[in-house]
Amino acid sequence: MSIRAVGSSRSRYGARDKVLGRTRYPGDIDMAGQAWMKVRFAGQPHARIRTLDVSKARAHPGVIAVLTAEDVPCNEYGLIYFDQPVLCGEVVRCEGDQVALVIAESEQAASEGRDLIEVDYEPLPIISSAEAAMRPDAFLLHPERGDSNILAHYKTRYGDAPIEEIFDDCDVIVEGVYRTGMQEHAYLQPEAGLGYIDESTGQIVVNVAGQWMHEDRIQIAHALGMPEAQIRVEYSAIGGAFGGREDMSIQIILALAAWKVGRPVKIIWSRHESIIGHHKRHAYTIRTKWGASWSGRLIAAWAECIQDAGAYAYTSSKVLGNSHLTVTGPYEWEAVHVDSYSVYTNNVPGGAFRGFGGPQGHFAAETQMNKLAERLEMDPVKLRLKNVLRDGSQLPTRATMPPGVSMGPVIEAAARAAKWTRQGNDWQRPATISDAATRGDHATATLRALPGHRRRGVGFAAAFKNVGFSFAAPEENWATIELHGGGEIERVVVKAVGADVGQGAHSVFRQMAAEAVGVPLERVELQAAHTDLVGSSGSASASRMTFMAGNALIGAARLASRRWEDEIRPATATFGYRPRVTTELNYETGESDPNISYGYVAEAVELEVDLDTGQIELLHVLCADDVGRAINPRLVEGQIEGGVVQAAGYALMENLVTEEGRIKTPYFSNYLIPTIYDIPRRTESLILEYPDPFGPFGARGMAEMPFIPLAPAIVAALHDATGIWFDQIPLTPDRLLEAFKRSSVRAFERKA
Amino acid sequence: MKLTINNRPFETDAPPDTPLLWLLRDELGLIGTRFGCGVGLCGACTVHLDGVAARSCITPLSTVEGKAVTTIEGLAEGYEGLHPVQQAFIDQQVPQCGYCMSGQIMAIAGLLAEEGAVDEATLAEKVTNLCRCGAYVRIRRAALQAAAEVNS
Ligand code: FES
Ligand code: FES
Numbered sequence: 001m002s003i004r005a006v007g008s009s010r011s012r013y014g015a016r017d018k019v020l021g022r023t024r025y026p027g028d029i030d031m032a033g034q035a036w037m038k039v040r041f042a043g044q045p046h047a048r049i050r051t052l053d054v055s056k057a058r059a060h061p062g063v064i065a066v067l068t069a070e071d072v073p074c075n076e077y078g079l080i081y082f083d084q085p086v087l088c089g090e091v092v093r094c095e096g097d098q099v100a101l102v103i104a105e106s107e108q109a110a111s112e113g114r115d116l117i118e119v120d121y122e123p124l125p126i127i128s129s130a131e132a133a134m135r136p137d138a139f140l141l142h143p144e145r146g147d148s149n150i151l152a153h154y155k156t157r158y159g160d161a162p163i164e165e166i167f168d169d170c171d172v173i174v175e176g177v178y179r180t181g182m183q184e185h186a187y188l189q190p191e192a193g194l195g196y197i198d199e200s201t202g203q204i205v206v207n208v209a210g211q212w213m214h215e216d217r218i219q220i221a222h223a224l225g226m227p228e229a230q231i232r233v234e235y236s237a238i239g240g241a242f243g244g245r246e247d248m249s250i251q252i253i254l255a256l257a258a259w260k261v262g263r264p265v266k267i268i269w270s271r272h273e274s275i276i277g278h279h280k281r282h283a284y285t286i287r288t289k290w291g292a293s294w295s296g297r298l299i300a301a302w303a304e305c306i307q308d309a310g311a312y313a314y315t316s317s318k319v320l321g322n323s324h325l326t327v328t329g330p331y332e333w334e335a336v337h338v339d340s341y342s343v344y345t346n347n348v349p350g351g352a353f354r355g356f357g358g359p360q361g362h363f364a365a366e367t368q369m370n371k372l373a374e375r376l377e378m379d380p381v382k383l384r385l386k387n388v389l390r391d392g393s394q395l396p397t398r399a400t401m402p403p404g405v406s407m408g409p410v411i412e413a414a415a416r417a418a419k420w421t422r423q424g425n426d427w428q429r430p431a432t433i434s435d436a437a438t439r440g441d442h443a444t445a446t447l448r449a450l451p452g453h454r455r456r457g458v459g460f461a462a463a464f465k466n467v468g469f470s471f472a473a474p475e476e477n478w479a480t481i482e483l484h485g486g487g488e489i490e491r492v493v494v495k496a497v498g499a500d501v502g503q504g505a506h507s508v509f510r511q512m513a514a515e516a517v518g519v520p521l522e523r524v525e526l527q528a529a530h531t532d533l534v535g536s537s538g539s540a541s542a543s544r545m546t547f548m549a550g551n552a553l554i555g556a557a558r559l560a561s562r563r564w565e566d567e568i569r570p571a572t573a574t575f576g577y578r579p580r581v582t583t584e585l586n587y588e589t590g591e592s593d594p595n596i597s598y599g600y601v602a603e604a605v606e607l608e609v610d611l612d613t614g615q616i617e618l619l620h621v622l623c624a625d626d627v628g629r630a631i632n633p634r635l636v637e638g639q640i641e642g643g644v645v646q647a648a649g650y651a652l653m654e655n656l657v658t659e660e661g662r663i664k665t666p667y668f669s670n671y672l673i674p675t676i677y678d679i680p681r682r683t684e685s686l687i688l689e690y691p692d693p694f695g696p697f698g699a700r701g702m703a704e705m706p707f708i709p710l711a712p713a714i715v716a717a718l719h720d721a722t723g724i725w726f727d728q729i730p731l732t733p734d735r736l737l738e739a740f741k742r743s744s745v746r747a748f749e750r751k752a
Numbered sequence: 753m754k755l756t757i758n759n760r761p762f763e764t765d766a767p768p769d770t771p772l773l774w775l776l777r778d779e780l781g782l783i784g785t786r787f788g789c790g791v792g793l794c795g796a797c798t799v800h801l802d803g804v805a806a807r808s809c810i811t812p813l814s815t816v817e818g819k820a821v822t823t824i825e826g827l828a829e830g831y832e833g834l835h836p837v838q839q840a841f842i843d844q845q846v847p848q849c850g851y852c853m854s855g856q857i858m859a860i861a862g863l864l865a866e867e868g869a870v871d872e873a874t875l876a877e878k879v880t881n882l883c884r885c886g887a888y889v890r891i892r893r894a895a896l897q898a899a900a901e902v903n904s
Contacts, residue, residue, distance in 0.1 A: 011845065018850030019838045019857060021784020021824030028783035188788045188796055188851040188884050239786075239851030240884050271789040502849025502885050634845050638887065642848060645886030668793040668882070676888040677876040683889055 005514035005521045006697050009634035013500075013507040013526070014237070026209050026236045027192030027268045034194070034264035035064055037257050038110035040100040040117050041276060042092035045128075045311075045346040045661025046141075047121035049090055049099070056116040057102055062109030065261050066117070067101040072256060073225035077248055079215065083142055084312040086223050086252050091124070093141055094311035094346055095662055096276040103257050103265055126661045130285070130308040130343040141311065141344040151309050152317035152342040154324045156590030158396040159300070159335025166300040166335045170291025174371045178288070178364040179728040180711075182308075182656040183281035183353055183649075186673050189239020190274040195254030196264035204231050206254045209238035211246045211499050214536035219248050220255045231255060234530040241501035242646070243352030246541055247314050249278050275666040280656060282319060282350030283308045284360040286327060290368050296378050298387045301328045301396075303364070305340040310349035316342045319350065321471050321585060322357030325594055328396055329365030330407045330464040331387040336396035338590070346661035352541055354646065358465045358708045363729065366461040366712035371725060379427040380460050380716070381415040389464070397585070399593040404700075406626045406690040410600040411462050414624035417686050418460070418604030433458055433606040434620035434682060453611040456619070459716025461709035462602040466595040467692075467701035468544040472584040475596075476576055477548035478535030481513060481556040483564045483571040492517050492524045496553065498537035498545045500528070503703050504635040505545050511631055512550045512696055516557035535576060543599060543701025546631060550696025552577040579694065597692050600626045601705035603644075605713040609721050611740055614733030616652055616718065618680035621710065626688040628700035633687055636702060640685040643706035649674045651711035655730050753817055757782075758826025768814035773797045775813060776823060784824035784854045788882070795881030798855040798862070799823050805862030824854035827861060836901045837861045840894040848885035855881050860895045870899045 017023045054066040069075055069089025076082040088097045100117050104110035125139045132138060133149040141149055159166060167173065193208035204224070210216050213233040221228040238245070250267055257265040269277060288303035305323055309316035324340040373380035388408045393401045416422070419430035469475050480495035494513045500506040506526055514521045527533055537549055552575055559573030585592040606620040623640045630636045653672055657664040665671040691698025715726050718736075724743050728735065755762045757780065766775055771790075776782040776799070785808055788796030792810040799808045800822040828835045834842070837857050847853050859879050863870055870878075875895055883891065 009845070011842065012847060014850070015842055015845065015847050018847040018853050019834070019841045020828075021782075021854040023850050024783065025786075025851060027787065028777075186882075186884050187849070188794060188882060189786070189849070190788070238849060240849040242884070268787065271791075271794075502847075504848075638845070638848055638885075638890070641889045642886030645888060646884070667791070668789050669791070673882060673884065674886070674888075675880050675882060676891060677880070679886075679888045 005511040006631050007629065009632055010507065010511060010521060012504055012635065013510060023237045025189050025192065025239050026194065026207055029194050029207060029236060030266065031194060031196055031264035034266050035103050035105060035261060036107040036110045037101055037103045037265050037267040038114040039098050039253065039273065040102065040114045041095065042088065042097035042099055043095060044092065044121060045095055046124040046126045047092050048124055049088065049092065050120040050122050052099065053118040054100060056118065057113040060109065060113045060116055062105040063102060063113040064105065065103045066113065067256060067260060071260060072223055074223050077219045077223050077252060078313055079247055079315050080317055081313045083145060094348055096348055098253065101253055101257055103261050127345045128347060128658065128661050130306045130345055133343045133345045134341065149344040150341055151313055151344055152320050154320060154340045154585050154590060155588060156324065156336050156338040156396050158333065158398065158590065163300055163302050163335055163337035167291045170299050171294040172292050172372065172375050173289060174368055174375060175289045176364065176368060176371065176727050178286040178367065180284045180360045180363055181730055182283045183654050184275055184656050184671055185242045185244030185353060187240030187242060187244055190271055191249045191269040191277065192267060193250050193254050194264055194266045195258030197258055197262060198232065204255050204259050205234060206251055207234040207236055208251055208254065209235060209245060210251065211241050211501060211541055212539035213497055213499070213531050215539065216251045217531050220252050223252045224255060224259065232530055232532055235499055238499060238501045241540065242354045243356065243541055244278050246352040246539055247279055271668060272666050275671065276348065276663055279310065279314050279349040279351030281353035282316065282360065284323065286360065286364040288327065288364050288368060290372060292372055294376065296376050296383050296386050298331050298333055300335040301333055303327045303338045305338070307342045308345050308347055308350060309342045310345055310347045312349045314349045314351035316350055318470065318473065319352065319357040322466065323361035326358050326361030327364055329362065329369060330389045330462060332389060332393050333396055347658050348663055354643065355465065355704045355707045356542065358463060358704065359650065359711060362463045362708050363711050366709060367715050367727065370459065370712065370716040379429055381411060381420055381427040382425065384411050384462055397590055397592040397594055402595065402597055404690065404692045407462065407464055407600045409690060410624055410626045410688055411602045413686060413688055414602035414604055414622060417624060418622045429458060433604055433622060454608055455611060455721035456606065456608045457717040457719065457721030459605045459713045459720055461713035461716060463705065463708035464598045464600050465543060465705050465708060467542065467547050467597040467599055468579060468595065469542055470582060470594050471592060472582050475538065475548065476578050477537050477552040478574065478576045479549065479552035479556045480534045480572065480574040481517065481553065481560040483517065483560050486569070489517065489519050489564065490523065492519055493527065494524060494553065495527045495534040496537060496549055497528050497531065497533055498549045499540035501540050503639060504632060505540060507635060508546050508631040509549055509553065513553045513557060515697065516554045517561065534574065543704045546699050547597065547695050547701050548577055550699060554696055597694060597700060599700045599702050599705045601709060603709040603713045605717045607714060607717045607721065609718060614736035616731060618648060620682045620684070621680045622684045622686065623706045624686040624688055625702055625705050626690050626700065627702040628692040628695045629689050629698035630687050631697065631699055636687055637685045639703045640706040641683050643703065644683050644710060645674050645679050647707040647710035648678065648680065651714045651729050652731050653678070655732055753813055755816060755821060757821045758823060759829060766813060769812045771809050772799065772811040772813060772816055772821065773808040776808060782823050782825050786851055786854055795855040795859055796852055798858040798881065800858060800862055803862065803865050805859045824858060827858065835861060837864065837898040840898040844890045844894040844897060846887050846890040846894050848887050852881060852883045856883065856891055860898065864899055864902055869903060870895060
């Protein structure tokens with residue numbers, strides 16, 4: 001008998017092709033007779049188009065067609081609101097707006113044609129910050145969407161009395177103004193794809209790398225004014241996504257171009273085009289105030305969260321919902337008063353990025369928690385455990401937490417693994433997490449006063465993250481299973497089209513299907529390539545794919561097995577999984593049943609900071625993540641290791657700078673992401689398995705979770721090392737040195 | 753221009769300033785060499801020139817005449833099955849999205865060939881290839897495994 005499929009670290013599906021260089025990403029596919037496309041971007045943040053002259057481009061040798069707004073049948077798109085033109089005809093609202101498409105015999109000719117397009121712009125006022133956009137007299141970026149630039153405003157009003165009265169009764173108040181920067185996805189594979197007409201079906205086909213092929217199809221069909229059946233979306237291998245491929249970039253224009261010229265059309269974006277052409281993690285400013293009792297009981301929280309949505313909505317309102325929910329952390333409260341705003345500006349749009357609002361909300365919440373622990377002279381683990389959400393807890397939305405809350409056990413497990421010691425209800429922070437002795441450089445006793453102006457510190461943070469879409473967004477996931485054979489099941493064909501963006505979705509689909517049917521993994525064949533195979537899987541986002549697809553596969557396997565027992569050959573069944581329906585946030589009170597499931601995570605960090613250079617080195621990151629059930633433990637560990645690296649980039653170095661609406665860092669030479677040199681000396685993954693009552697085999701989602709608590713844990717460790725609280729990330733050396741200059745950290749150092 | 757690619761002769765009339773990357777991909781269909789930035793910063797396009805790792809996106813054809821070009825597709829030639837670095841990448845389950853993998857493998861194989869032995873410090877200093885999935889912990893482990901095998 002073979003090993004069980006679920007719970008075993010089987011080799012990643014397709015790993016061999018990846019190390020042999022055989023995997024095909026969208027840019028790797030060519031078709032006979034293909035043409036090339038280039039996009040003319042606006043290149044400026046806000047202007048009215050006076051005239052757009054494409055005649056020279058059209059006349060250029062090799063140019064086949066130039067397409068503009070007039071060529072788009074229904075010139076609008078957007079995942080939440082249709083607020084963005086496919087091609088701008090009147091106004092451009094950000095640098096990355098697309099104005100025209102040039103299709104030519106070669107990429108070179110397409111580029112030349114693009115540069116021959118003449119656009120006469122009348123500049124409009126540039127709104128480069130959310131604060132400026134919120135002023136009553138601010139220029140309206142989307143007048144059709146109301147009389148202010150506020151795209152969404154959520155409120156939570158929870159508690160029996162006005163919040164200020166409740167603060168009056170608190171023993172301790174902790175405040176902060178937290179700022180988080182934009183982050184670029186920087187997936188290594190820039191946007192690329194092919195649009196063509198399938199002569200056999202007459203369909204317009206788009207081959208790209210995305211996160212949700214059925215949504216791509218909806219958006220394309222809407223813009224082209226065609227029935228969805230007329231469009232097919234295919235995914236080749238996907239070279240990373242992290243949320244950055246959830247919205248449209250080249251999907252609609254490829255379909256448009258193939259349809260208009262009747263030939264295959266290929267595009268590959270340069271890195272610069274990719275960086276200006278797709279959305280970013282939102283920048284936030286969060287003002288917040290927490291009140292607690294001397295005994296360490298959380299009482300009241302106030303917060304105002306302002307999110308820079310950029311020029312178009314993308315998924316900003318949904319991201320806002322998540323930060324709104326997490327800005328009070330995974331804790332119980334008596335009273336909460338939160339206002340969250342998503343605001344249009346002329347900056348590059350914000351949208352989905354691993355964690356989806358969770359990192360920004362938790363950065364404020366968990367730093368508040370660590371500051372509070374300091375004020376109360378209480379261990380941060382102890383303080384968290386006193387207040388943590390548990391089964392039956394009520395959220396500030398007045399919803400009861402879905403069953404299976406493991407935040408407390410996860411915090412405890414992380415603390416123990418990071419060498420916290422416990423006596424009764426008291427916890428004691430360790431001097432070091434990493435094994436300082438074995439490094440042989442410094443004895444434990446002198447950890448906080450190292451030679452050469454270096455300091456060490458330890459920090460802790462926790463987080464919770466929804467699994468699945470929130471706030472009434474429709475959830476569904478379809479799968480088909482075919483059982484082939486005679487006396488025994490010889491071959492299982494699985495049709496499930498959830499995107500494998502590198503997280504390993506296709507590997508775990510096969511493992512879960514094998515387990516559900518009861519056959520060895522080798523007999524399972526997966527078909528996942530295009531929209532016509534089976535219904536939607538939903539997006540590879542919200543840490544939802546394993547959870548939703550697993551339930552769909554289990555449902556399909558159960559039905560197919562029944563047919564198999566009825567002697568039907570092949571035994572085929574299709575199942576659509578729909579979880580419990582959640583509800584929207586009430587606009588006045590914030591009441592909502594927001595989510596069906598959560599994942600829980602806690603991290604401990606030890607770092608060393610150089611007071612002369614402002615450089616931080618992560619010595620040890622411990623991540624304890626409750627994944628419910630690890631379908632493939634090695635893939636889970638990979639997500640933890642990778643999530644930590646990406647979060648370390650976010651916290652320490654990734655600094656997407658914009659000035660007057662323009663991205664000043666649109667290359668890898670000035671937008672730096674971690675290399676092997678920058679990773680923690682040691683990353684320790686602690687996989688916990690407290691089953692989710694509704695998860696397939698007990699699994700919860702997990703791929704975003706390890707990202708979320710790292711930044712606040714680093715800030716706590718940095719405070720431990722220097723005595724300074726940093727309320728803004730990234731923690732660039734400049735910012736650190738500036739703060740060191742203003743503080744007495746060096747004086748302290750000389751005494752030591 | 754006459755070139756040697758994966759031990760086979762190849763003739764092209766592409767302009768001498770054409771980056772090697774695009775010749776490999778567009779003319780020879782060797783898609784295992786990836787495009788990530790085009791300016792030498794990400795390493796996705798790493799190949800070997802006479803056994804030494806080089807970034808093909810900033811390598812004009814004129815500079816490779818007379819040199820042996822090896823791509824990921826030719827790396828395992830002369831080995832039974834996979835090259836030890838490729839095998840180590842499977843054993844350690846390194847790839848996530850996989851897009852950086854050809855470049856990582858070529859960079860590490862080149863380093864091993866050049867230096868014989870590698871340790872963590874050499875890797876951190878010499879392998880600057882980007883991996884946005886953050887598979888670095890395993891890239892390091894795989895490189896050390898391959899180094900041990902090559903030297904045993
Ligand atoms: S594509 Fe050559 S280094 Fe990035
Ligand atoms: S595996 Fe995705 S970039 Fe390295």
